[in-house]
Amino acid sequence: MESMKDNTNGQWIILSGLVISLILIGLATLANQAVIAGYHSSNAALEFPKESIRELNSHTRDNARIIKDLTLHINSTSNDTVPFIYEGLFKNYSEQIEGLYALHGETADLTLVSVNSTNGTVNTSDIDMIFVNITYFDGNTYYSSRPEIIEVNE
Missing domain, CATH: 3.30.1300 (Pantoate--beta-alanine Ligase; Chain: A,domain 2)
Structure with a gap:
């Protein structure tokens, strides 16, 4: 039981998975905002x-x-x-x-x-x-x- 407390390999895998998932969520949000901003700016030019x-x-x-x-x-x-x-x-x-x-x-x-x-x-x-x-x-x-x-x- 004592050897399991000292083994931190699983914590690094979980932490890296969490960081990668947060990075992917951030990139997806930025890509979505870029698409929406492009749509609204082009639509405003057409309305004039x-x-x-x-x-x-x-x-x-x-x-x-x-x-x-x-x-x-x-x-x-x-x-x-x-x-x-x-x-x-x-x-x-x-x-x-x-x-x-x-x-x-x-x-x-x-x-x-x-x-x-x-x-x-x-x-x-x-x-x-x-x-x-x-x-x-x-x-x-x-x-x-x-x-x-x-x-x-x-």
Whole structure:
């Protein structure tokens, strides 16, 4: 019986098994946290509406040029001034964009600030640039460009 008290070989085996199991549990926890952190960081990058904001700006620029062409065409057959016609067409476009974005649960607001020309008289000449306030909100991300300067000459 006395010889069994002095034999410590079994204690070293148990102690080494305990240390190895704790190391494995720690490594498994770290690996699990790395996977979860990678998932959340990549998911956060996907939630940012970069493409929606870029599309809103791009469509506004393209349609501002189209509205300018329509304004000059309507002005040739109408007694209304160029800024009045442009403001009416742009307001109609803004209302349509607001409705389209509202269908997706987002808010897009386009407000025409001013219509400018290089020679100062917009009533009889061509439109050079417009100033537009663009705001976008999807519940998480708020974007505002005040004023966005759009050159409508091609």
